[in-house]
Amino acid sequence: MAGKDENKKKPKDAEKKHAAKAFGESHTPHDETLEEQAAKTGSAVSLEQFKKRARDEKIRQDHFENLSAFIQNKAAQISAHFLLPAGSKVADMGCGTGEITYALALLNPRVEFLGIDRDPKSIETAKKNYDLSNLAFRCEAIDVSSFRDEGLDGIINSNILHQVYSEHGYSMQSVTQTLEAQIKKLKPGGTMLIRDYMMPPANEFALLEFPLSHKNGKNAVDMSDADLLIRFAQTARPFDSAGCEGFFLEELHELLREDTRLFRLPRKWAMEFLYRKDERVRWEKELGQEYTFFTYQDYRREFARLGMRMVYSAPYWNPWVMENRYNGKFQLYTEDGNPLPPPATNYFIIAQKAGEKGSLLLEERRPLQDKPSHLDIVTVRDTRSGELHEMVREPDAYADIIPYRLTEDGRLLIYVINGAPRPVVNAVTRGNTNLDGKTWSGHLIEPITMSVDEFGSNAAANKLAILKFVEKQINLNPRPHGEVEVGLPYFPSPDRIDEAIEPVYVEVRAPKKSSWRYLPPLQEGDPSYSAWGRICELEATDILHAAQVGVLPDPRLEIRVFELMMRLGLPFPKWVGEQMPTRGKKRSTIIAEDGVAILDAIDKKTFVESDAAAEHLRAIRSVFVEEGHTQGTTRGLTSQNVEFIVTDDGIENIAIVLPLTHNWDDGLLVALDPQMLPAPQRMGASGAMLTAPSFVLPKDVRNVQEAKAFIAKKFNLEPADVKQLGQSYFTHTGVTPQRVYPFAIMADAQASLPPRWKYCAAKRVWILMYCFGCFSGDLLKGLARTHMLLDQGHGLAPTRRAELGKTRDFRLSLEKEELYQAGINSPHRIPSRILGEKSYQGHIHLDKTKTVNLSQELINASIRVDVGESLTAIRDAFVSLTETKDVRALDKDIHGVKEQLLKNKPLAAPKRNEPGSGPSGG
Incomplete structure (x- = not known):
């Protein structure tokens, strides 16, 4: 095994078991890192130590890449959802023979992992095969009763809770008891990650359709899907009392499509069958397992009772399973015959220990009749055409302050706010659909912001104000003669939000702690939440991965980290989202236009304010309640009057689409949508802006699969040719509940593009970006994600020197x-x-x-x-x-x-x- 090779380079057993010690009852501190040693002694890290670190990193990377694709993908997904600072102690429950725990330890060398399993043979195998300095295994039940209370920073329950439920006679109480025991072992603020299945609403029926099959075997391996479903309906739940097995199933003779078989059954059992229908060899062994046990509301209720903030919940569709086991193999419908998307192959839930009177949820309680006073909707008129544009304007201007530091082994650490209250993300939907099923508590990870209302024309004075803010407000010390750089402005929505947010990158010294409470400078009339989050030190690569899988709905932090890594010449982590299809044909007929020429060619417009009333945008003022855990129950802690904007029809889902192709010399081209917009013009520029091609997704688009079909039709492509460019995000978490769903297409010859869109060489686009800054925020994010998706080998990265x-x-x-x-x-x-x-x-x-x-x-x-x-x-x-x-x-x-x-x-x-x-x- 890979772990054996690394073991040869290690000291004796006595010197490498600190990971195990950190999880036990002993209070022995963990071994000091090189950084901690250097901080104590004031000495620099030696060249030999640095080289050893570099060798270890390379060994770990090689070992991870030698694992199977299944293990790599599973570990990468878990790791991307688990944002923890260096030195954290994490227990992986039900680790089995340790493959996933080992992969997690390889991916996170500065986090200590302990694999827990009750089977002594599995633990013995894990210890024999996998050996790392930050990895240990222990034979124990997953309630970890021997652990000291509040000793863990993180707990992973990956596909283990449904086993607890099944093996205890399908008991929900057994699951809640296990969770309660585990939560006692978490430190305040500790994180629990659950990767399992989620039950649909109770008593909901569905129709399940299979294509006709010629299989007519008598055992599970040889039976058709339809016949196996009939057997499953008679034998499911074998742990119940004799005669109580099975579930309701009826075959319908009135078909929705020809050459199919159609069944009506509870939706829960339709999902149970679809999850296991391809595991024919293990059919009898898995028959007693029941995968779905908690609904979304069950999870939220139990976590609230236990003082846990359910920070994030989302379904996940494994691309391999979709391609090989779902697509074309069946079709789910509602009872009235409307198609349903295939069930998620897993759900991810992130919960954080909030404790007594800790904030659990921010949600809209009721709209107010008061006229909004904070957000101002202005109407501007194009003096040439008379066309009106509606825009929302905030009274305050902000900059993103991005403190960072580089470690001696080349890691980039970013200081962010973890748990920033953003209630607008939980505004009640008004005619909108949550396409990807993601939910948040309203406590987000986002950049630290600073008011720049008082900034004048003296750049030196502005710089001093920023450094003072970093030192006094954030409690970080800027490095003497360190970097202070202004980055690319971010336009959240240049067609309807009158705002551009600039980042300032400030290099700082290492603080004494990796996390501390944050209180922003407050003014009269500002909200009064029970907590404003904590300043937290996170690795840049972890932030990018978390954004790619959708944990971070904030639109700006990802692009700030991406830009800083570009500045510092740091390599980007491996992309963990959906992959692009194979390249289309080289399009020798495509002419890549120069970006400056594209900007110059946009029809000139002048925008002036108009007295016309807004018709498309509405400002809403609502009461948002902050719920918390108090004396074993959930109660309101605070209430805030919050303003946000919505559209008149309530449609808040936007799709951005980056058409990609190649020209005659195989250079990557990207299609842009050049526009003359009021927001950049009102800030002193011409108004010419390069934006990402976008569409409003209509109300009848109810999920991501339907969004792909909608986009494919626009471009005369197949839905399989449309790929998600990372996960969705909010346009502006402080202003609107509008969600952006990014996609990319490899636009070969038959794809039709509007004549207004222009192709530009991807290399040239990056150069233009840094010269002019007149790019929409959505285009910035789309280009950054394309860069990471395709990697530098595809000619996207310019040679800036x-x-x-x-x-x-x-x-x-x-x-x-x-x-x-x-x-x-x-x-x-x-x-x-x-x-x-x-x-x-x-x-x-x-x-x-x-x-x-x-x-x-x-x-x-x-x-x-x-x-x-x-x-x-x-x-x-x-x-x-x-x-x-x-x-x-x-x-x-x-x-x-x-x-x-x-x-x-x-x-x-x-x-x-x-x-x-x-x-x-x-």
Whole structure:
């Protein structure tokens, strides 16, 4: 086994069992990490220690990739749903022979795992085969009665609770008793992950249809699905008393389709059969197992009773099972004959120990008749066409503050808010459908935000305010001479939300703790929740994976982490979402247009405010209640009046679709939707913006499968050609319950695209992004996810050093009257509020004084923007001069500016690898 090879490189048994000790009754602290040793001694980590870490990482990666695809996928899905800081102690219940626990330990080398199983033979096999410094196994029942209370950071119940239910005579009480015993072992704030099945609402019937089959065997292996269902209806629940087995089933003779057999039965038992119909060899052994036992409401009720916040719940459809066992093999219907999607192959539930008076749920209780006063819906008019646009405007402006640090072994750690109250995600649906079945408690992981209302034109003062906020409000210490960079603005919805949110990346020192309570600066009239969450240190790769599987519905954190990793040249983790289909035909007829030309070609528009009343958007003011655990029951802790916007028809589901293809030289092309929009124009740019092609999903689209069929029809494709580009997210968790469902298609020759959409080379798109910033947030996320999905081997990542070299210097025109840099003077570029910029009306005309003053301001600010480092005359200290007769007198002054820049070069931190120069290729 893979673990045996690694064992040869390890010390004796006595030195490698710290993982097991950490879970027992002893209070011996865990072994110190290299970082902790360095922090105590003040010494740097030695080169040999660093090399050993690197070797260990490579060994772990190789061992994980040698596991079966099934084990890899299962472990990756569990890991992506389990966000825990380094040093956490996690018990994997019912680990069997340890394959999944071993894979989890490989994926998370800084988390200590203990596999628990009651079967001594299984545990002996696990110990023999799998050996890692952060992995141990123990033979014990999954109630772990020998563990000390509040000693675990995490518990994993993967496909084990239905066994408890079945083996105790189909007893729900046995499940609740097991959960109660386990929860006692969790620390306050500890996390439980459940991966199991979920029962549909009780007493709900369904129709189950099978195609006709020529199988007519007498045993389970040789029977048709329909005949096996008939046998199952007579023998299910064998642990019941004699004669009490089975369930109701009737075969209908009035068929919905020809050449089929149709049955009516309880929906629960339809799902039970579909989950096991292909396990023919193990049929008799599995017959006693009943997979579905709790409904969604059962889970929520029991967790609330036990003081657990049910943070997240979602169905999961395993792609392999869908392709090989579901598609074309059966069809579920409601009793009145409407098609149903296939049952989820699993459900993921994340619950967090909240304790007494801990916040459990934020939900809308009742709408108010008061007129909204916080959100303002404004109407703007296109002066040329007269077309009206409705937009919502918040009274406050914010920036995302992204503190981060790099460890000695190359890990990128991000500081976020874990448990931020966002009640709007639980607004009551108004004609909308939850397409993917995901639910949240209303406590989200999201970036830390800072008000920038008071920011002026002095970039240096703005920088000091940010550093003060990081130090005083977040309780982190910025590194002296560390990085402070302004990133890409994020437009949540440039067609209907008048907001662009800029990120500021601040490099900080390692704090003493990995988590602490957070209280934002509050003003009169702000909500008063019982808790505002905690500042938490999370690995960047874990954040990306959690976003890919849908745990993080916040729209911005994922793109912030992605951009920072691009800046630092760090490799991205392996994609865990749906895979793209094989490439379509190379399309030599496709002409990739230049992005700047696309922006320039958009019809010019001027938007002015109008007195016309809003007709499409509605601002709603509602009471949201924060429920909590109090004296063994659930009660309201606080109530807040919260405002949000909805559409007049209640439809809040949006699909974005990225059509991808290849040109004659196999370069990747992406289709963009160029538009002239009011939000970027009102912020000082031209209004030209590149957006992701999008559609409003109509009310009759009720699930993701139907959304794929809807999109496929739009492009003249098959539904199988439409792939999810990661999971859904909210447009803006503080403003609207609108959900965005991202998709990608590989658009070969027969796919039809609207003429307004333009193809652009993917490499070029990234460069444009950092020069202009005029991209919709949905397009940013779509491009980032495409980058991670296709990996750098597909030509998506630009080589930034070569491509952007020309944008790194300030150049004077031949007449030396204009300061020019690619992007900085473009009318399309979005001015930065952080950098104190105003709107750009073309090139800046300079005289001697202006030249010196501008250079001095850049030196003083020392805040850089974008990967292309638009203001990096500070860092690169290069001024390009072309002397002419008319301006010879200015040369002396310009030379002085250059010398001053050179003198101030040490103000910037030492260079790291540029994005694109590291192993990721960008």
